[in-house]
Amino acid sequence: MLKFAICTLGCKVNQYESECIAGDFMRRGFNLVNFTEPADIYIINTCTVTNITEAKSRKIIRRAARKNPGAFIVVTGCYAELKSDDIKAIGCVDLVVGNGGKADVAHLVSEALSVSDVVEVVKLLKKPNFHTRALVKIQDGCDQFCSYCIVPYTRGSLKSRDPREVVTEVERLVESEVKEVVLTGIHLGKYGWDLNEKDALEKLLLKLNDVAGLERIHLSSIELKELTPGLISLMVSESKICRHLHIPLQSGSDKILRSMNRNYTANDFIETVGQIKNLVPEVAITTDVIVGFPGETEECFQQTESLVKRVGFRKLHVFRFSPRSGTRAAEMSDKIPDFTKKSRSYRLIKTGEMLADDFLNQFLGRKLEVLVERFNDKKLLTGLTDNYMRVNFEGFDRLWGQIASIQALKVQNGEIYGKIMDEDKADSVAVVNQI
Ligand code: SF4
Numbered sequence: 001m002l003k004f005a006i007c008t009l010g011c012k013v014n015q016y017e018s019e020c021i022a023g024d025f026m027r028r029g030f031n032l033v034n035f036t037e038p039a040d041i042y043i044i045n046t047c048t049v050t051n052i053t054e055a056k057s058r059k060i061i062r063r064a065a066r067k068n069p070g071a072f073i074v075v076t077g078c079y080a081e082l083k084s085d086d087i088k089a090i091g092c093v094d095l096v097v098g099n100g101g102k103a104d105v106a107h108l109v110s111e112a113l114s115v116s117d118v119v120e121v122v123k124l125l126k127k128p129n130f131h132t133r134a135l136v137k138i139q140d141g142c143d144q145f146c147s148y149c150i151v152p153y154t155r156g157s158l159k160s161r162d163p164r165e166v167v168t169e170v171e172r173l174v175e176s177e178v179k180e181v182v183l184t185g186i187h188l189g190k191y192g193w194d195l196n197e198k199d200a201l202e203k204l205l206l207k208l209n210d211v212a213g214l215e216r217i218h219l220s221s222i223e224l225k226e227l228t229p230g231l232i233s234l235m236v237s238e239s240k241i242c243r244h245l246h247i248p249l250q251s252g253s254d255k256i257l258r259s260m261n262r263n264y265t266a267n268d269f270i271e272t273v274g275q276i277k278n279l280v281p282e283v284a285i286t287t288d289v290i291v292g293f294p295g296e297t298e299e300c301f302q303q304t305e306s307l308v309k310r311v312g313f314r315k316l317h318v319f320r321f322s323p324r325s326g327t328r329a330a331e332m333s334d335k336i337p338d339f340t341k342k343s344r345s346y347r348l349i350k351t352g353e354m355l356a357d358d359f360l361n362q363f364l365g366r367k368l369e370v371l372v373e374r375f376n377d378k379k380l381l382t383g384l385t386d387n388y389m390r391v392n393f394e395g396f397d398r399l400w401g402q403i404a405s406i407q408a409l410k411v412q413n414g415e416i417y418g419k420i421m422d423e424d425k426a427d428s429v430a431v432v433n434q435i
Pocket residue numbers: 142143144145146149150151152186187
């Protein structure tokens with residue numbers, strides 16, 4: 001049985017597509033191994049969001065070739081889409097496949113290697129990591145053209161999946177014991193816009209809400225202007241829809257937001273998030289912020305800092321601006337020195353950590369409903385609440401895939417530690433501990 005390994009860089013959409021590629025290979029009888037192990041086929045699903053991720057992609061390609069010089073190496077993803085010639089020039093790559101051809105990777109490799117004995121696996125194997133959560137891509141492409149972003153050039157225009165196809169995929173996932181789906185897309189909030197259906201996401205959520213056995217529906221990143229009242233009221237009325245929204249902020253300065261070609265002001269952000277927080281109790285709001293964008297003065301940065309504190313994010317992802325060739329921002333003057341970017345990023349990360357602790361601390365002593373995923377490296381069970389808090393506790397593997405009631409006892413390194421509240425389950429833990 002030939003062994004294959006897959007390495008994924010970049011966004012959740014890439015992660016989802018890698019899972020699909022892995023599933024295709026497994027159905028054909030190939031054996032999935034860790035990327036650090038010797039394999040017959042290496043697949044690198046690349047990213048090109050910054051020049052740094054391109055360099056990282058090249059490094060991983062070379063590392064795979066060194067691990068097994070005779071391996072068949074396939075490169076796909078956004079870097080392959082944008083710069084296939086650069087990848088071919090590396091010299092060790094056998095196949096370069098753009099984003100549009102990802103669904104054919106397993107077929108192309110099987111043909112190239114003349115592998116004919118296809119093993120059909122009856123059940124869809126969509127849990128390569130044996131997790132209770134699974135990504136489901138519902139949308140691709142973006143038409144926003146933020147000035148720092150290359151993605152619209154690599155992913156093309158908006159493309160939405162047929163809702164019936166999405167529901168079927170989710171039903172199959174539930175059959176294989178997935179309890180939570182994370183709906184992903186490059187521009188998720190515009191799901192259905194290419195089909196002239198601006199409320200398609202709400203309709204899809206309602207359909208998925210009816211899937212028996214599915215416990216939770218999670219939205220991945222969604223843009224501020226696409227958070228419609230309909231979507232928010234679904235979060236209130238339908239308990240399966242998770243109370244977590246990742247809304248990219250990028251900057252709290254109107255001047256920088258304009259320069260980034262973002263379609264909202266700082267005030268829009270504060271108002272919309274304020275309304276959501278009033279309507280959805282204990283909702284977790286997470287975000288991305290870019291520091292050191294060209295023209296970002298100390299005053300602009302302080303506006304970002306103060307907005308971040310005012311909103312009280314559950315989690316901040318802070319990125320230092322890195323010019324991406326091919327984008328408008330890469331040509332902008334008034335660049336910010338690296339040491340300034342570094343110190344602003346440090347300040348904001350510290351603010352983010354403080355806000356995260358504030359968010360988590362409010363739950364201490366309270367009962368949390370945790371979807372149990374796996375054991376962590378400290379041999380504790382770990383899972384997420386529907387409002388995106390990671391909770392760790394002592395337990396046994398029978399709880400995998402179940403929702404457990406946990407009392408929150410302490411907060412450490414951005415996570416909650418607690419104990420099982422359900423008496424039956426707690427007794428079982430005690431028995432297991434005695435053995
Ligand atoms: S919304 Fe902006 S940042 Fe997001 S993918 Fe589209 S262009 Fe890139």
